[in-house]
Amino acid sequence: xxxxxxxxxxxxxxxxxxxxxxxxxxxxxxxxxxxxxxxxxxxxxxxxxxxxxxxxxxxxxxxxxxxxxxxxxxxxxxxxxxxxxxxxxxxxxxxxxxxxxxxxxxxxxxxxxxxxxxxxxxxxxxxxxxxxxxxxxxxxxxxxxxxxxxxxxxxxxxxxxxxxxxxxxxxxxxxxxxxxxxxxxxxxxxxxxxxxxxxxxxxxxxxxxxxxxxxxxxxxxxxxxxxxxxxxxxxxxxxxxxxxxxxxxxxxxxxxxxxxxxxxxxxxxxxxxxxxxxxxxxxxxxxxxxxxxxxxxxxxxxxxxxxxxxxxxxxxxxxxxxxxxxxxxxxxxxxxxxxxxxxxxxxxxxxxxxxxxxxxxxxxxxxxxxxxxxxxxxxxxxxxxxxxxxxxxxxxxxxxxxxxxxxxxxxxxxxxxxxxxxxxxxxxxxxxxxxxxxxxxxxxxxxxxxxxxxxxxxxxxxxxxxxxxxxxxxxxxxxxxxxxxxxxxxxxxxxxxxxxxxxxxxxxxxxxxxxxxxxxxxxxxxxxxxxxxxxxxxxxxxxxxxxxxxxxxxxxxxxxxxxxxxxxxxxxxxxxxxxxxxxxxxxxxxxxxxxxxxxxxxxxxxxxxxxxxxxxxxxxxxxxxxxxxxxxxxxxxxxxxxxxxxxxxxxxxxxxxxxxxxxxxxxxxxxxxxxxxxxxxxxxxxxxxxxxxxxxxxxxxxxxxxxxxxxxxxxxxxxxxxxxxxxxxxxxxxxxxxxxxxxxxxxxxxxxxxxxxxxxxxxxxxxxxxxxxxxxxxxxxxxxxxxxxxxxxxxxxxxxxxxxxxxxxxxxxxxxxxxx
Ligand code: ADP
Numbered sequence: 001x002x003x004x005x006x007x008x009x010x011x012x013x014x015x016x017x018x019x020x021x022x023x024x025x026x027x028x029x030x031x032x033x034x035x036x037x038x039x040x041x042x043x044x045x046x047x048x049x050x051x052x053x054x055x056x057x058x059x060x061x062x063x064x065x066x067x068x069x070x071x072x073x074x075x076x077x078x079x080x081x082x083x084x085x086x087x088x089x090x091x092x093x094x095x096x097x098x099x100x101x102x103x104x105x106x107x108x109x110x111x112x113x114x115x116x117x118x119x120x121x122x123x124x125x126x127x128x129x130x131x132x133x134x135x136x137x138x139x140x141x142x143x144x145x146x147x148x149x150x151x152x153x154x155x156x157x158x159x160x161x162x163x164x165x166x167x168x169x170x171x172x173x174x175x176x177x178x179x180x181x182x183x184x185x186x187x188x189x190x191x192x193x194x195x196x197x198x199x200x201x202x203x204x205x206x207x208x209x210x211x212x213x214x215x216x217x218x219x220x221x222x223x224x225x226x227x228x229x230x231x232x233x234x235x236x237x238x239x240x241x242x243x244x245x246x247x248x249x250x251x252x253x254x255x256x257x258x259x260x261x262x263x264x265x266x267x268x269x270x271x272x273x274x275x276x277x278x279x280x281x282x283x284x285x286x287x288x289x290x291x292x293x294x295x296x297x298x299x300x301x302x303x304x305x306x307x308x309x310x311x312x313x314x315x316x317x318x319x320x321x322x323x324x325x326x327x328x329x330x331x332x333x334x335x336x337x338x339x340x341x342x343x344x345x346x347x348x349x350x351x352x353x354x355x356x357x358x359x360x361x362x363x364x365x366x367x368x369x370x371x372x373x374x375x376x377x378x379x380x381x382x383x384x385x386x387x388x389x390x391x392x393x394x395x396x397x398x399x400x401x402x403x404x405x406x407x408x409x410x411x412x413x414x415x416x417x418x419x420x421x422x423x424x425x426x427x428x429x430x431x432x433x434x435x436x437x438x439x440x441x442x443x444x445x446x447x448x449x450x451x452x453x454x455x456x457x458x459x460x461x462x463x464x465x466x467x468x469x470x471x472x473x474x475x476x477x478x479x480x481x482x483x484x485x486x487x488x489x490x491x492x493x494x495x496x497x498x499x500x501x502x503x504x505x506x507x508x509x510x511x512x513x514x515x516x517x518x519x520x521x522x523x524x525x526x527x528x529x530x531x532x533x534x535x536x537x538x539x540x541x542x543x544x545x546x547x548x549x550x551x552x553x554x555x556x557x558x559x560x561x562x563x564x565x566x567x568x569x570x571x572x573x574x575x576x577x578x579x580x581x582x583x584x585x586x587x588x589x590x591x592x593x594x595x596x597x598x599x600x601x602x603x604x605x606x607x608x609x610x611x612x613x614x615x616x617x618x619x620x621x622x623x624x625x626x627x628x629x630x631x632x633x634x635x636x637x638x639x640x641x642x643x644x645x646x647x648x649x650x651x652x653x654x655x656x657x658x659x660x661x662x663x664x665x666x667x668x669x670x671x672x673x674x675x676x677x678x679x680x681x682x683x684x685x686x687x688x689x690x691x692x693x694x695x696x697x698x699x700x701x702x703x704x705x706x707x708x709x710x711x712x713x714x715x716x717x718x719x720x721x722x723x724x725x726x727x728x729x730x731x732x733x734x735x736x737x738x739x740x741x742x743x744x745x746x747x748x749x750x751x752x753x754x755x756x757x758x759x760x761x762x763x764x765x766x767x768x769x770x771x772x773x774x775x776x777x778x779x780x781x782x783x784x785x786x787x788x789x790x791x792x793x794x795x796x797x798x799x800x801x802x803x804x805x806x807x808x809x810x811x812x813x814x815x816x817x818x819x820x
Contacts, residue, residue: 039077042239044069045090045102046082051206051265052104064265065103065122067274071257072246097230101239106155106223115228118240120247123225123262127156127163128204129218130211131196132189137216144172149185149197152178156198161221163198186211206268254289263290273297284336286504288497295493302341302494304330304363305352307416309436311460312517313366313384313483320345325384326366326483328513333501341365350434353415356488363494364486370420378489380498382482383510388418389455391443391462392473396450399474402426408449411439417481418452437461444470452476585650592643599639602632634767641771644703645754648778655697655783657808662692662725662732669705670723676713683720692725692732695807700779707772708736708800714766716740719797728803731786735801743792751790752777776802785809 046061048054053063061082073080083090083099094102094115106125107117131137137146150157150164157163157178167174177194179185182203188194190211199208201219208215227243229236250258260274273294288296306314306322314326322343330341344352344361355361357376368386369379390405399405405428412419412430422430431448433439436457443451444467451458455472462470487494606629608614610622617625647653666688677684694701712721719739726733743751747758755770757763773788780788786804 039079040235041079041081042073042101042235043081043083043099045093045099046084047087047090049087049104051202051268056271062271064261067261067271068122068247068250068258069101069103069243071250072243075246076242094228094230097232100229100233100235102228104225105228107226108223111228114231116231116233116236116240118227118229118243118247120244120251121224121226122247124222125225126201126219126222127198128201129196129198129216130186130189130204130208130213131216132192132194133212133214135195137196137218140166140170140172140218143167143174143196143218145174146195147175147177147193149177149179149188149194151182151185151198152180154198154200155223156200156221159221163220166220183207186213189213202266205266254287260290263294267294269294284504286336286500288337288500292493292497292500296338296497299494300340302339302362303344304341304365305344305347305356305361306365307349307352307436308347309349309461310366310454310457311464312456313386313454316345324366325513325517328516329383329502329505330365332505332509333498336504337497337501339497339501348434349413350415356486359488359490362488362491366483367486368417368481368483369486370417371424372420373417373486376489377486378492378495380485380487380495381502382484383502384483384514385480386483387455388421388452388476388481389458390473390476391440391451391453391458391470392449393443393446393469394471395469396471396473399450401474402428402452402476404474405450405452409447411442411448411451413439413453416453418454421476422452437465440465440467440470454481582650585646586652588642588646592639592646595639596636596643599632599636603629603636606632638769638771641769641775645771645775645778648782653783655808656699657695658698660694660696660698660701661690662694662734663688663690665698665702666705666723666725666734669702669709672706673709673713676710677721680713680717682713682716682718685720685722688723688725689727692727693806694732694804696804697783697808700783701802701804704776704779704784704802705734705736707776708802711772711800712736712738712740712798714768715760715762716797717762727806730806731803732806733801733803735799737797737799739797742794742796742798743790744794748790748792752788773800780804 044061044066046053046066049063051063053061053065056062061084066082070080072078083093085093090099090102091105093099102115104122105111105115105117107121111117129137129143135142135146137143148163148167155162157176159165164176177188179188182199185194185197185199186208189197190213196216197213204215227240229239233239247258250256253259257274263269264271264274306316306326308314308316310324312324314322314324317323322345333339334341341363344355347355352361352364356364364377366384367373367377373379390399390402392399406426408428410422410428410430411433412422413436414432414434416436419430419432422428430452431442433442436453439448439451439453440458440461442448450473455475459472461467485495485498487498606625609617610625610629644653663686666686670684670686709721709723716738717740721739722735722737724735724737726735741760741762743758750756750758752773754774756774757768757770777788780786780802784802784804785808786802788800788802790798790800792798
């Protein structure tokens with residue numbers, strides 16, 4: 001069994017030795033790779049002490065010292081052989097001259113006795129005191145009565161200049177808690193078991209972030225870390241000379257591998273970054289520090305916010321893309337500095353400001369400096385100027401400057417430098433508008449008297465919005481205002497990066513940007529897309545209107561044609577009817593005339609017989625003959641009326657005007673109704689001025705009067721009939737007023753029509769033809785050139801009458817009926 005174990009152990013040792021040899025070989029081959037065969041072979045002691053010297057995943061010896069030493073070896077064509085061992089093994093080999101160089105050796109007088117050191121310090125290391133976050137530690141005195149965590153046996157704990165000795169020398173009373181590693185030191189502070197702790201500078205800067213501790217300003221025990229060489233080395237002096245030379249040169253160049261390595265290893269960043277190729281800043285000759293370059297690498301995305309209406313500096317065009325002077329600068333800076341500054345779209349300016357204050361937005365690329373903004377941002381060097389101006393309506397009086405608007409209502413944009421300016425430097429109490437456009441509209445509409453803003457962007461929007469009633473009235477001050485990049489105040493690195501980028505722009509480049517944006521003619525108007533959409537809609541609507549119009553026109557033409565034809569037909573029919581009517585009237589007139597002759601014979605002979613001229617008649621004969629005589633008279637009257645009407649309608653009636661005295665004519669008419677008046681005991685009154693003389697057709701006027709009077713008597717049973725005549729300018733009004741049965745309102749319009757007889761208890765008794773009033777109207781209008789009228793109230797009586805000209809005029813003979 002034991003034998004087996006022994007054998008197994010032997011095999012293991014062999015494998016380990018083989019692996020060791022492979023690693024060793026690998027190290028040699030790594031060092032050999034880039035060097036010619038006859039180059040100087042230098043043995044370097046190596047041990048594991050990350051990040052100063054260590055083995056990476058592929059077994060290469062890397063770290064702060066090897067990376068720098070490799071560069072020097074490359075330049076000097078040395079071949080490096082890394083000999084691995086522990087720290088004490090390495091020191092021992094150095095002492096025995098088995099290695100040529102040992103790295104990472106802190107210089108001390110004691111060590112200087114044993115080894116040779118180079119002159120140029122590679123790195124100064126020191127101890128740093130870290131403390132609990134809630135403690136305030138400014139100096140060594142503050143460590144009194146504190147529990148101090150330290151690493152056992154460390155030079156910073158027990159060395160000549162270690163913390164124990166310092167505390168003793170200053171007689172500061174404190175407790176030490178000794179642990180085995182720096183890691184434990186920081187853990188104790190973090191969990192409150194210690195108040196403070198001591199670690200070396202490199203460990204602190206690399207790992208303190210992982211613990212809840214804070215760095216104090218107490219540092220002590222600086223040690224110069226150098227390269228050490230064996231005392232008996234024959235090449236040490238040559239090596240020292242070269243190493244010192246290269247170290248000095250590399251320290252001078254901020255971008256040398258030495259400086260990069262120090263920064264990257266001490267920041268805990270990936271080693272590859274030390275050897276990354278030239279970046280854009282180098283190509284563009286912008287000398288960024290290692291730290292700045294590193295900052296850029298660590299911030300691959302930087303967002304910025306804009307005022308979307310701050311044209312021509314920064315604004316979104318109709319397609320929602322960023323435009324303007326600032327954007328040109330950002331494009332150039334992104335390109336040159338390798339930055340990736342991107343706009344946060346779809347935010348109002350107010351939202352941008354609040355996000356920037358919360359550090360959700362990193363940059364405001366085009367703002368001026370105000371007290372308020374200084375609280376949140378740091379500012380780059382100015383890169384563009386503007387003037388602040390007062391904008392008013394064109395009808396406002398002439399202004400000379402800001403003092404002239406002290407008592408006016410003044411608009412200003414929220415979160416703008418102009419608002420801060422008005423509040424800080426004037427007594428104006430501005431009215432705040434959320435956007436620049438709103439403020440300009442308010443000024444244009446007269447809601448405010450003036451607006452204070454950036455002259456360039458105001459001019460842009462005045463033209464773009466076509467606010468023709470606005471003018472740039474006066475500058476606020478004569479000095480130009482400056483615009484800057486405002487950057488969140490916890491990013492000071494970016495300020496200096498952007499400043500370097502801005503500095504790298506040539507005057508020509510800046511001129512080109514300005515020329516591009518300042519000389520642009522901003523035509524008022526809307527996006528072409530919108531214009532086309534409207535044009536398209538208008539064309540469609542116009543097309544529909546035109547089609548409707550054509551259709552309507554077509555129908556109208558057809559209708560007009562139809563109506564013209566109908567009119568033509570109608571007038572032809574009319575014409576035919578007129579002719580027929582005339583024929584009818586002429587027929588009736590001639591027929592009636594023929595009828596009158598036999599009627600006259602009947603009336604005449606029956607009258608002679610009734611008078612007894614042909615012998616005596618018995619009562620029965622007398623009665624029957626009287627009936628024959630009356631019927632014949634009635635028929636004759638009817639025929640006479642028909643003849644008259646027919647004559648008038650056929651236009652064949654003769655008008656024979658003559659001078660008459662009205663009262664005489666009235667007397668004459670009364671005679672014909674006297675027997676009826678007497679029979680009914682109706683009183684007749686006449687109010688007729690004697691001087692009324694007329695030049696008219698006597699026969700026809702008499703006919704009218706008789707007809708009216710006979711109606712008045714017929715349709716009255718008692719009371720009176722009054723005839724009144726009145727002069728009216730050139731006319732005479734004759735009224736026949738009775739106290740008879742009267743006529744209802746609804747029947748009045750029917751009167752004066754032919755064969756119209758109204759229902760009444762007298763209808764039968766009174767007898768009649770229904771032609772009397774019709775004839776009166778025809779005579780009055782078409783022969784006498786006047787008119788008729790009637791007023792009546794049922795049961796109370798009626799007033800019929802005529803209004804005729806004093807002197808008849810043939811052209812006045814027209815048909816008019818007045819019912820009042
Ligand atoms: P008629 O021969 O029937 O009297 P008219 O043309 O003279 O015909 O009158 C038409 C109708 O007007 C009469 O039937 C009668 O009903 C009414 N009328 C005319 N005059 C009077 C009047 N003075 N009072 C009441 N009704 C009248």
